[in-house]
Structures are given as structure tokens and as C-alpha cells.
Amino acid sequence: MRSAKLSLVLRQLRDQGPRSRATLAAELGLTRSAASALVAELVELGLVRPAGLSRGGMGRPGTTVELDGAAVCGIGAEINAGHVATIALDLAGAVVAEHRVPLDVSRSSVDEVLDRTAELVARTDADVAVAGAATVGLTVGVAGLLDRPREVLTLGPNLRWRDVAVGTELRGRLAAAYPVAIENEGNLAALAEAVPGDPDRRDVLVLFGESGVGGGIVADGRLLRGHQGYAGEFGHMIVEPGGRRCGCGRIGCWETVTGLRALLDAAADPDDPLRDPALPLEERLAEVNRRADLGDTRTLAALDRVAGWVGVGAAILANALNPGVIVLGGYFAEVGDRLRPAIEEHLLAGVPAPQAGGARVELSTLGFAAARRGGALAALDAVFDDPTTVAAPRRAALAGGAT
């Protein structure tokens, strides 16, 4: 019906960029009149605006239209071991607001963390309102096992949380007019990396390194969540039977050999400033890179060791999933140029017919903000799924502005 076609046009404008009504009609198999009507309705909704002429060809030049991001925003939030953060992205993906407060979640009460998060979301929502946009949704990323149907964080080792009903708790604190969703952090990072419309980014495997290691799988452009929502928990694949004990209580988990702690423990003595938890992550990683540049053998050996283990896991997952690209996110990206060669070597050696099935290894450019960006994008999906959903709030706003 109607919203499906509107959705089609809106996605095409997002994925392929500004174009004329005639081009849209040709690409989507519509008549020019239908395309015109759909574009007119999207303009009416404030989601699309005219954008100059498309000169060049023969005949009458078309008046191109493009996504108008300004009308609506999605908010992404993130509850992590060391901080709570939010970001607001408009429909075109531009950053409208961003907040981040350091917070030692494992030493704070659950209530306090949720209060802080709700506070930060409210502030972000206010920023969106000031910018004249409507908030269409919030998606909160949490680091841990998230039972999706129940929206309960079953187990978050790094947060030291257990059985927290994040969804209902936050909804109660916010009383928001927009839908609130909860998602695993690695899954959101994967969503942020899988850019819609790019055929090379339809099958993406994201490996996200922090103190723990997580990740996410985007297959055929869709996030793979699994039966309860636990998919992408790569950190706890057992790869080294008889290895080191993990925070989850078991032995030989992948994150015991690839997590940030594994790298720093191998690279530095306990009294080394690298191991000082008070120091910000970024500075410690910069120091690792500095030492590696200077040729410090211990640092290089630690990086090699981590790279090898990342490669082992990447090769296993590449066999199972055949991703087009493997994105290294989080701290993996910060030291990515040091890790990449060994990882690629493992992939070549660990995948049959690698010349045909090999995945490209790429470094994320989103840094530690990937998860919250993905949350905002997930919230915006509702608009792309059914553009008419923004009609109600927008009409109310217009009526309010007119009176």
C-alpha cells in the first residue's frame, strides 16, 4: 500500500543520493506521475526537499530532490563500563547533538546509572527540539547478554549487572512519546558499519574490541539477532581450552586473548602506566602505538599475539558467515594497522578457496561511538519503514506553531 511505496522512494534517496523524479520512477519501476505524487507527499511530510537541477544530458533537466534530514531525529544511547553517552542523528545521518559522561558503572548502583542515562537522553531530546526536529525513537545499547523478547539484560560481566529490565526501567524514567528499544552494543556497532545501499556492505562482520570483545553480524542487510537476541557474542567463543580464566567464569574465551586487557597485560608490567585504569583508553592506545613505532619488541610481540588470535576467530567466523567485509572496531581499529597483516594471513590460510571467498579487512572510522550511532540509525529505521509515522507529531507541531 501507500507507506510501502513511500518507504521505497525514501530509501532510494538515502541509498543512492539526490536524483530527479524521473530517475526515481525509472529505477523503482514506477510511472513518472506516481513518483511525482510520492515525492510530493514526502515533501509535505518534511522528509524530502528540492535540490537544484540535474544539467548535463539532453532534453529538459530534472529538478533533483534529496533527503531533508532536519525534520526528524533518532537518538542512540550507550551504557558502557566506563561511560554513558548519547547521540542524535537526523534523517540524513548528520550529528545534531552528542553527550558523554564518564561513569564507573560497575561501582555505581543500577538505579543511578539508569537515572544518568535517562537524564542524558532527556537533554539530547531537548537539543533535538531546539533544533526544530522531532524525535522518532531511542535505541539503547548495553554491553552484555540481552534477552531481546523480554528486554532484560541477563548478564553484563563488564557492567556487573544481572537480570536488569533495562527497557521498562528506562521507559518509566523517560515517559517518552517515542518508542524505546534496547539492543546489544555489538549489534548496534554492526548496524552503524553496514551502510545501506552499498553492495559491499550488505554482509558485514564487525569485531569490536574493548575490555571485552563483542561484535555483530549483518547478513543481507539485516541485523542477525538470533533466537533470544544473543547473536554476536564472539567474545565468549572458547578458542583456547586450558587457557586463561574469563570474566564470565569460564576458561579460554576469545576475549581472554584478544581483549584490551590481554594486549596491555602482555605489553606492559603491572606498574607500567599503560596498565593504570585511571588513564583514558585513548591515551593508553596512543602510547601503545608510540612504542610500536619505536620498535619496542615487547609491544610488537603483544600486538602480534593479539593479531594472531583475532585472526583465528575471524577465520572461523568467515567460514561460517562468508562476510564481504570484516570491520575491526573499537580498540582493534586504533591499532588496526598493526593487526591487519596477521589477520589477513589467517584468513587466507583459514578459508578454503580464499581467492574467491576471502573477506576484506577494514578498519572502522567510527571509533568508540559506533554503538550509539547504530542506535540512532536503528531508531530512524522506523521512518524509513513507514514514512507516514512522522505525520502525527509533525501535524501537531505545525498546528502548535500556527496557533
Add this chain to the structure above:
Amino acid sequence: MRSAKLSLVLRQLRDQGPRSRATLAAELGLTRSAASALVAELVELGLVRPAGLSRGGMGRPGTTVELDGAAVCGIGAEINAGHVATIALDLAGAVVAEHRVPLDVSRSSVDEVLDRTAELVARTDADVAVAGAATVGLTVGVAGLLDRPREVLTLGPNLRWRDVAVGTELRGRLAAAYPVAIENEGNLAALAEAVPGDPDRRDVLVLFGESGVGGGIVADGRLLRGHQGYAGEFGHMIVEPGGRRCGCGRIGCWETVTGLRALLDAAADPDDPLRDPALPLEERLAEVNRRADLGDTRTLAALDRVAGWVGVGAAILANALNPGVIVLGGYFAEVGDRLRPAIEEHLLAGVPAPQAGGARVELSTLGFAAARRGGALAALDAVFDDPTTVAAPRRAALAGGAT
């Protein structure tokens, strides 16, 4: 538009069984008149038929309608190391025809195998025609790495094939009026296990043991194919660095410790009849089970060893994919009762919060026919996607019958 709603109704009848028009309308959010019109059109197409009354409640009893399988069939075919086989399933999933010829593919020329396959498909198609049904499609499963966009079998170690353009070759030999698709064998087995409509079978991981080991992933009801179509190649995950050499040339692949050969090599001496390649698989497996029942320690130890390795791989994949159910197919199912306890133990130990994220382990009931069944079901998907596609052939048939 129209075909989308027809598809909705048809799927509902497949997934939920026979029901009245009023029930359909209520479940699918349609008006009773719309549901009536849609059902009438499906009856016209020969895909749905009346099926008695639904007594019991108050008020007028409804006249239930159900899937009428008889009009159309999908054909699945399979090219495997030891045989070539086909099956025809009607829309309701009933077997209409089935053929299987033993064939040592690795010792035959590629042309001969393809000729035999085409011949068998033609015979199956003829059976379908005799049964009065129309063939709507063929999907061929092959054991090996299949480059899906190009429809080329890049590498099939067990067939000893390399760079065979199965799709174009078969299409040339068949000159079929229906679409011909090529798919990996493990993927088709996964499709056969993922019964649509069952919420417990929306996220399925299939592990399929033969001489090699393959499998497939169904996530959120959709087959996961990966970027080039190589997803589900579990057999070549490297799990034992420094282990045995694999047929693919590398070392320590999962199938070197879980494949049928690994079991038989460990369970019997080279001169044991168990290791005789001339003996049919089924008999050899029956013998394994017999010895295990008698308490033969060597057999039991071999099964334990295999079960342990299957468990290792299953735990890794369960972490990555969070399937609701792990289905053991192929030879794994034949000795499944012996393998299951150890696999479940590994899953419990290898997945964080297993009480929440643990997957059930189930044995396939489809035996070695899973892949071809999946192929037939995949072909039938075209009808469920757009029921109007059967209109053209059927109208031609009706016209022919009337004259």
C-alpha cells in the same frame, strides 16, 4: 498490491493449517470480504480448496479452506559424492516423485554427472506431469563451495570438481520452462529443517555430517548465504591447529575430527568391514550403533571423541549465532542419541548464561534426503512469494484440457 496479499493468505494457510475465511481475516487484519475475495482467487488458481466445516463454537460454523497441493510441484535435486537424486514435493509438502541413482561422482566425468542429473530431473518432471501438476521450479544442491552470483562451483573437494558452471550447464541440458537455481547442499538442508510458521524453528543451525561436514544457517526464517554464497562451510573451520590434514589441503579443519571418516577411522582397523567403501553408508552406521549397543569400548570411545569435537564447534557457533535449535543432520542424526549428551554438555559449558541462551539439540528426521527436500521447498517459495506466477501455466493447461 494484490500478489502480496495473496501471498500472505497462502502462507498463513501453510503455516497455521486449514482455517475459515473469517479466521484468516481476523489473523491477518483484513476484512471478511477481502479475505473472501483473496481465497476465491486462490481457489481459482488451484492452490486452495474447501475443507469441511469448523464446528464447535457458537454461531454459524465456518467453511474452512486448506492448501491444495496438487496443482504445483517444486523439484529438488542433489549432486553428491556417492549418488545423484531428485525429489518432487507438491505445495503441501507431500512427496510426488523421488529418484536416486548411485554414482561415483569423483570417478566420473563432469559431463556424465550433469547428464545423469538432467536425465533424472526430466524423469521427475514427467512424473509431476503425470500426476497432473505443474513444475514451478528446480533447485539443485551441490556439495562444495558455490559462488552464488556466478552459479559456479568453485571447489568441491568430495566431488573433485573445480570451477564448474553448474547453473548454465544444467539449464542447457534441460531447456526447462521453469527457473533453475543452484544452491549449496548444507544450505538446502537448513531450509528443509526450518519449518515456516514454527516460532521455535525461525533460528536454526544445521550441522550436516557426511564424509565431509557442512551445514547451514537460517536466521529469522531466512537462509543466510553470505557475500558470495559460501556461508555455512563449518567443515573447514580450523579447530585443531597442528591436527590432521584435510581434503582441502589445510590442517586441523573441523571435518577432520567430526566427518564420517574420522569416526570410522577411530572406531575400526583398516581391514574392518566398517572401513570398506563398497558398503552402503546406512549399513555401516547400523553396525556402529550395534557395536555401541554391545558396549564395544573402541566404538564408544570414537563416538565420544567425535561428540566432543562436534560440541566444541557447536558451542562456538552458538555463541556467534544464538540459534533456537541446533539440528544434527546426515550421519550425525543416525548416531545422534550417542552424540547428544556430550554436545549438550559442551553447549552448557561453552555459552554464557546457558540457562537463558542455550540452544536445544535435535536430531533431523529427514536423513540424507534433507538437501533435496530443501531444494524442492526453495523452488516452491516462488509460489508463496507470488501466487499469481502459476496463473500462466495453469491457464494454458485449462485451455488445453478444454479443447
Add this chain to the structure above:
DNA sequence: CTCGTTTGTTGGCTCGACGCACAAAGTAGG
């Protein structure tokens, strides 16, 4: 046997899509 309940169908109505024609706005070429 009558009433209430549920089902399936029919007819009037509205809305959205498609095809076509036409005006607008540029390029190519003499």
C-alpha cells in the same frame, strides 16, 4: 421454536494507481 451469534456474500462508495496528453525547459544542428 425462537433468539443470539458467527459466517460468507453482495452492493455502494471512496481512494489510489496507471496511462496518456500536454506544457516546460533544455540540447543539437543548420
Add this chain to the structure above:
DNA sequence: CCTACTTTGTGCGTCGAGCCAACAAACGAG
């Protein structure tokens, strides 16, 4: 500079499809 051609965007008539309401049919309950 002017004409012919090409392409774009829009307006209008027609048609088909779905929704609402009403109605006949078929059964259980009392």
C-alpha cells in the same frame, strides 16, 4: 537565431481494489 528533438513534470480520465454496511445462512442455547 531558429527549428527539431529529447526529456521532465504535471493534470486529467479511467479503472480496479478495498472498506463499510447490510443481509441471508447456519448453528447452539434455552
